[in-house]
Amino acid sequence: MSKVYIVGAGPGDVSFLTLRAQQILTQAEILIYDALVDRGLLELVPETCVLVNVGKRGGQPSMLQSEIDAILVEYARTDRTVVRLKSGDPFIFGRVTAEIDALTAANCDYEVIPGLSTALVAPLLAGIPLTDPVLSRGFAVITAHLPDDLDWDALARIPTVVILMGTRQLAEVVAQFLKHDRSVNTPIAIIRWAGTSQQQIWVSDLGGIIDETEGVELSPSVMVVGQVVRLREYINCSASTSPISNELKLTHSQPSLIAGKTVLVTRAAGQASDFSQRLRACGARVIEMPTLEILPPSSWVDLDREIDRLNTFDWLILTSTNAVDAVFARLAVVAKDSRALAGVNIAAVGQKTAQSLKQHGITPDFIPPDFVADALVSNFPSDPHGQRILFPRVETGGREVLVREFTNLGATVVEVAAYQSQCPREIDPAVAIALQQQQIDIVTFASSKTVRNFWQLVGSSLPADWQSRVCIASIGPQTSATCRELLGRVDIEAAEYTLPGLVTALELGSPVHK
Numbered sequence: 001m002s003k004v005y006i007v008g009a010g011p012g013d014v015s016f017l018t019l020r021a022q023q024i025l026t027q028a029e030i031l032i033y034d035a036l037v038d039r040g041l042l043e044l045v046p047e048t049c050v051l052v053n054v055g056k057r058g059g060q061p062s063m064l065q066s067e068i069d070a071i072l073v074e075y076a077r078t079d080r081t082v083v084r085l086k087s088g089d090p091f092i093f094g095r096v097t098a099e100i101d102a103l104t105a106a107n108c109d110y111e112v113i114p115g116l117s118t119a120l121v122a123p124l125l126a127g128i129p130l131t132d133p134v135l136s137r138g139f140a141v142i143t144a145h146l147p148d149d150l151d152w153d154a155l156a157r158i159p160t161v162v163i164l165m166g167t168r169q170l171a172e173v174v175a176q177f178l179k180h181d182r183s184v185n186t187p188i189a190i191i192r193w194a195g196t197s198q199q200q201i202w203v204s205d206l207g208g209i210i211d212e213t214e215g216v217e218l219s220p221s222v223m224v225v226g227q228v229v230r231l232r233e234y235i236n237c238s239a240s241t242s243p244i245s246n247e248l249k250l251t252h253s254q255p256s257l258i259a260g261k262t263v264l265v266t267r268a269a270g271q272a273s274d275f276s277q278r279l280r281a282c283g284a285r286v287i288e289m290p291t292l293e294i295l296p297p298s299s300w301v302d303l304d305r306e307i308d309r310l311n312t313f314d315w316l317i318l319t320s321t322n323a324v325d326a327v328f329a330r331l332a333v334v335a336k337d338s339r340a341l342a343g344v345n346i347a348a349v350g351q352k353t354a355q356s357l358k359q360h361g362i363t364p365d366f367i368p369p370d371f372v373a374d375a376l377v378s379n380f381p382s383d384p385h386g387q388r389i390l391f392p393r394v395e396t397g398g399r400e401v402l403v404r405e406f407t408n409l410g411a412t413v414v415e416v417a418a419y420q421s422q423c424p425r426e427i428d429p430a431v432a433i434a435l436q437q438q439q440i441d442i443v444t445f446a447s448s449k450t451v452r453n454f455w456q457l458v459g460s461s462l463p464a465d466w467q468s469r470v471c472i473a474s475i476g477p478q479t480s481a482t483c484r485e486l487l488g489r490v491d492i493e494a495a496e497y498t499l500p501g502l503v504t505a506l507e508l509g510s511p512v513h514k
Contacts, residue, residue: 002029004072004082004103006096008089008115011195012038016121021113029080032072036087036220038196039428040288045083065095069102076108089117093143093164117141119162122194122222126201127232135227136160144223147172156180160226167218174206177225182206187229192221198287198430198439203229217433257509259283261441264431266450268292268421275446275499282507287440289431291453293424294322297395297417303330306390306416311343313414314387317376317402318364319349321356323392326418328360338362344390349376351498377405385410392418397449423453435462442471444502448482455486475502 005024010016017025025031025044033042035055042051052075054068075082090096090112103110119141123130130139136159142150144166155161156177166173167190178184184207192200204212206225262285265276276286297303307330310316318324331340338360348354348364357364368375377384384406391403395417403413434440435458445451467488474480474490476497483490492509494501 002076002078002080002082002109004076004084004108004110005113006084006086006090006099006110007113008094008117009034009037009041009085009087010116011088011118011121011125012036012193013195014038014040014044016116016195017041018113018115021115024083024113025085027081028083030075030078030082031085032068032075032082033085034087037085039290041085065098069099072099073102073106073108076103076106076110086115088119089115092117092119092141118194118222119164122191123162123189123224125194125199126189126191126224128189128224128229129231130160130162130224130228132228132231135231139226142166144169144173147176150176152176152180156182160224160228163223163225165220166223167221170213170218170223171210173223173225174210177206182225186225187227189224189229189232190218190221191224192218193430194222198285198434200439203232217437258442258506261285262287262434262439263442263444263506264289264435264440265444266291266454267446268294275444275503278500278503279506282503284442284506287431287434289427289454290424291450291457292447293422295420295422297326297420299417300330300333302416303327303392303418304334306392306414307331307334307336307340310340310390312388313344313390315345315347315389316341317347317349317389317391318353318357319376319393319402321352322394322419322421324348324353324356324360327392347376347380376402377409383409387411389413391415394418395420397421421449423456427457432458432461435466438463438466438469440470442473442506444473444475444506445479445483446475446499446502448479451479451482451486459486473502473506475499 007021007024008018009021010018022044025041026046028045028049030050030052031042031045032052032054035053037055045051052071054063054071072082072084084099086094086096088094091114096112100110120130130136138158139160139162140155140158141162141164142155143164144150147166147169163173177186184205186206188204188206188209190202190209190213192198202209202213258279260283263279265279265286265288267275267288268290276288279286303326307327316327318327328338331337341362345365346357346362347366347368348357349368351367354364354367366381368379389406389411391413393415403415406413443454445454471491472483472487472489473492474483475494477493480490480493492505494505496504
């Protein structure tokens with residue numbers, strides 16, 4: 001029987017995860033997680049980890065707690081490492097008692113890993129101290145999910161009250177405070193998606209907060225009621241960003257046109273982190289919307305067969321890190337390593353592909369100067385005529401120009417499926433809301449397929465005038481062409497067709513080369 005780790009995920013961003021929690025996540029074989037857990041944390045688990053979403057969201061169909069308990073016990077009875085990932089801290093309104101009771105009744109071993117509670121983190125990231133020698137000598141943390149069960153007379157006498165799960169009951173919360181003699185001028189702050197790139201803050205008073213937030217989606221939020229809210233005016237904290245963004249913005253030596261902007265990144269899940277971090281280092285707020293899912297091919301037979309006879313090829317062409325990962329994964333399956341590639345020349349398209357190879361101890365023999373597959377043929381270092389070329393590639397949907405041109409020059413190109421790239425079934429609801437409410441300043445695309453999948457996922461739901469309010473940024477000419485085809489235009493194009501090149505173009509506001 002395995003041990004179950006009940007882990008606090010903190011407020012969202014991986015930067016706020018404890019070291020112990022990160023260590024446990026990297027060992028997870030079964031991950032049972034809540035709806036509010038940031039998707040970036042799911043990238044920390046091994047690729048083979050089974051993901052089980054048992055999330056509860058207010059106002060939406062949710063799994064019963066008894067069902068979650070049963071699932072937890074079922075997986076705990078296996079021999080695999082089970083991680084129960086809960087938003088914030090497990091013991092702060094986390095319903096963890098029921099889960100521990102179920103595990104105990106089933107004689108399952110468990111360990112609780114604490115996390116940073118949003119009750120503490122959200123006010124901090126909004127620049128609101130919960131205590132002050134004059135304004136607040138103490139605070140209370142409550143959930144207003146069931147406001148009728150609360151002692152409002154007692155709460156009204158506490159200087160500072162932090163409220164979780166209360167935005168749907170905002171009108172009742174305000175009414176109760178006013179009914180129990182709190183002034184209409186009492187400050188209140190609402191911090192939505194605290195600790196993430198989507199953080200938003202509204203500051204008002206009890207008399208005005210309802211009007212100021214009318215028609216706005218507030219959940220999930222933390223509310224702070226009390227005079228300490230006024231102190232944020234004296235603390236160097238932007239109302240629209242978290243200290244993560246501020247810190248990076250202050251250390252950035254040159255002015256950047258994307259500082260303070262909200263950038264939507266549409267790369268594949270698991271491949272966006274480096275690009276996102278570069279954008280954050282420029283002061284941008286980043287929202288990740290994976291528009292690609294990378295999966296194994298429908299069959300490994302063809303790739304395995306050609307790997308077994310690598311010595312019959314003159315060149316191995318790798319055009320993505322996905323292809324590199326697939327080749328080395330299959331080499332490992334047959335108990336081989338990089339030495340199996342000793343007799344074949346290797347061409348790598350793009351610096352990221354080359355870096356991925358170097359992690360396996362291999363320096364590519366050729367990298368085309370323009371970092372695109374089309375440049376591979378025109379700059380090839382030898383006569384392709386009579387050469388046998390192995391080309392592991394995406395199973396469907398890839399561009400055919402490379403194969404066609406090499407074949408026209410007399411080469412024999414053997415194509416094999418190394419991975420699949422498909423459109424996700426859905427997007428994070430928070431991303432959908434950000435797009436619909438026009439909270440995105442820039443949308444970035446790193447391939448034509450990300451443009452097509454973006455349009456497939458959200459095209460029909462976007463406001464009619466969304467393009468007039470958003471900057472569309474492309475990694476290169478082929479992606480720009482697809483942007484024009486589906487989105488009507490492209491505003492910024494990278495001069496160097498790489499992710500760092502795209503960041504540079506965004507910083508400088510480089511116009512597209514038409």
